[in-house]
Amino acid sequence: MRTVLIFLLLFASSGWRVCAEEAMPKSYDVIIVGGGIAGLTAAYYLDDFDVLLLEMQDQVGGRASSGQYKTISFARGAEYLGKPEEPLEEMIEELGLVLREVPAPADVTYHQGKFYYDELGKARLLINQSNLNTLNRFVGHLTDLYDSYDEIPELTLKGELARLDTISAKQWFTENNYPSIFHELFNVTARGLFGANLDEISALSVLPELAFDFEDFKGIENVSDLAEELSGTSGATEMYTFDNGIAAIPQALARHMADSIQTGTKVTAITKVDEEFKVTCIKDNQKQYILWADAVIIATPAPVALTIGAAVLSKEQQRLLGSVQYAPYSTVALFSNHPIFTKGFNLAIEDDQIFTDIYDSTWVASHFKENSDFTTLSHWVTLVYAPPSSFQDKTVIDLDDHELLARIYTALDMVLPGSSTKVIGHEITRYRYGLPVMVPGSYRRMIDLDKATGEGLFLAGDYLIYPTFEAAAASGQLAAEKVKEWLED
Ligand SMILES: Cc1cc2nc3c(=O)[nH]c(=O)nc-3n(C[C@H](O)[C@H](O)[C@H](O)COP(=O)(O)OP(=O)(O)OC[C@H]3O[C@@H](n4cnc5c(N)ncnc54)[C@H](O)[C@@H]3O)c2cc1C
Known part of the structure; x- marks a missing residue:
């Protein structure tokens, strides 16, 4: 035993890197922590380098995984995308994935029994409850804003955009x-998409x-132009997914880069010794x-990045990461x-319920698979968000299974009477870090985070854009580009 110890000490002092339990002398150009879509995309754009991605779960995908x-x-x-742009568009094409536009009606709104x-x-619905002028004023407001809006890091935060970052949507x-x-309708949207209500999130988000x-x-x-729309007939929905859901992208990326991905591996700390991580x-x-x-990308939720990177993140990065709430x-x-629901893909229900949306998991496949329609299916999955x-409020993750299901069935039966009696099984997924909350000031924080550097240590994840x-x-x-510049310097 003593001989082994001396051997290890000699080995370490001779400049070789040795681990506590097994020899792992390999040093990489880049290590990426986290195999969600952020980490996988970074790895994809660094394929000219010697890269290793470490994911703690048995499969990649993170919050975009499938059951x-x-x-x-x-x-x-994650259920669906808008029309993909770069870099997703490029990856989808190069991976040979077939994108499916969600068939109409993609969005259904339930309000007072209709x-x-x-x-x-x-x-x-908005016109019925207010009037046509108000709705047209609202859409005009949105259009003006959209024309001047860009995503981080292109966004120039000045004038009205800067003000909208400081006030709540409410x-x-x-x-x-x-x-x-x-307020009622868009509070449901805000909760469903951002996990926060209109009082909490910034108008700009x-x-x-x-x-x-x-x-x-x-x-x-003219209001009569809308007469036909109640039946749900329109064409393009501009919502996209794949036959097997969005997880098709992480899964294809994992196959494409199999040699550079190690699952079941949790990173517990990152430190710096001389110039190496x-x-x-x-x-x-x-x-x-x-x-x-030589370089590290941390592509985990912000609180995890803060913990494992405590020794190597700059003070500014730590301050900004510490302000991200989930x-x-x-x-x-x-x-x-x-x-349970065959009238559309996504059904948004009234506010103040335990869930905001249900998704019909069979909606896309049943439209695109040959010889498959609702009459030939014998299994159904309805997703409750x-x-x-x-x-x-941590209720949705702290409630025990029994209570969570009971509250879900009550709301479900209100919208779709008798549907809870059809359920024969379930699977619950809980996300402690579900969504980074875009509270007022979050765009300023994202711009600052984009500029803050950690000398070879880079960040990726949805809380940055x-x-x-x-x-x-x-x-x-973006992180991959920064790493390339760093390594080539
Ligand atoms: C319920 C829900 C529904 C959503 N629906 C949509 C939608 O329909 N459309 C849409 O565009 N977006 C949606 N989103 C948002 C979208 O899923 C996320 O923005 C996106 O998937 C985040 O990707 P990411 O790579 O930044 O993080 P993650 O997917 O969280 O990836 C981080 C990865 O890091 C790993 N990890 C963490 N700690 C460690 C460690 N110490 N060592 C190693 N690995 C570690 C995790 O296991 C995980 O795989 C939804 C989110 C939720 C929660």
Whole structure:
């Protein structure tokens, strides 16, 4: 034993890097921590380098992972995308993935016993509860904003945009005299998309999302133009996924870069020795070992980055990371032998319920798979999305399974009477770090984080650009570019 110890000491002092339990002399150009879409995208754009991505779970994907029930894949987190732009568009093409546009009606709104289909249906509801001029004023407001809006890091935060970053969405709706139906409807949207309510999130974070929804809406001249929309017929939805869900992208990336990805490996600390990063990991919950790299990208939620990177993050990075707050989120997959909702892909329900949306997991596949439609399916998965009513409220992850399900069934039966009796099984997924909350000031924080450097230590993740799958991918590409510059310097 003593001989082994002396041998190890000699080995270490001779400049070789040795781990505590096994020899791992390999040093990488770049180590990436986290195999969500941000980390995977970073790895994809660094394929000219010697890269290793470490993911603590058994599979990559993070908040965009899928489960399986019999023949049906269902999302546990991210469900759909807007029309993909770079870098997602490029990766989808190069990986040979077939993108599916979600068939109409993609969005259904439930309000006081009635269903309203897609954006024009929602417009009809807003007009019914207010008037046409108010709706056209609202869409005009959104269009003006969208024209001057860019994503981080391109966004120039000045004038009205800078002001909108400092006020809550609720303040914006109130100061513009929008009636209560706007607050009610868009509070559901805000909770579902951001895990926070209109009082909590900045106007600047919500309005571009709403603008995107009303992008093709040219203003309605006459309410009768909307007569047909109640039946749910319109064509393009501009919402996209794949036959097996969004997880198709992380899964394809994992196959593409299999040699550079190590799953089941949790990073516990990153330190710096001379000019190299020392990355301490635990494999399969037992074996601790050390890897080395010239540069590191941390692509985990901000609180994890703050913990594992405490010794190497700059003071400014630590200050900014410490200010990122997260909304908890739970999703529940309900399994049945009979359909629960067959009228559209995403059903948004009234506010003040335990969940805001249900998604029909079979909606896309049943439209695109040959010989497959609702009549030939025998298994069904209905996804229930349960964000908190306030991001400070942990109820949706703290409730035990029994209570969570009981509250979900009550709301479900209110909207779709008798549907809870069809459920024969379920799977619950809880996210402590569901979504980074875009509180007032978050755009300023993101701009500052983009500029803050950690000398070879880079960050990626949705909290750096916007809390979506696509933005997380963009943050990964951005981190890859910064690493290339660093290594080539
Ligand atoms: C319920 C829900 C629904 C959503 N729906 C949509 C949607 O429909 N459309 C959309 O665009 N976006 C959606 N989003 C947002 C989207 O899922 C995220 O923005 C995106 O997936 C974040 O990717 P990421 O790579 O930044 O983080 P993550 O996906 O969280 O990836 C981080 C990875 O790091 C790993 N990790 C953490 N700690 C360590 C460690 N110490 N060592 C090693 N690995 C570690 C984690 O296991 C994880 O795989 C949704 C989010 C949630 C929660």
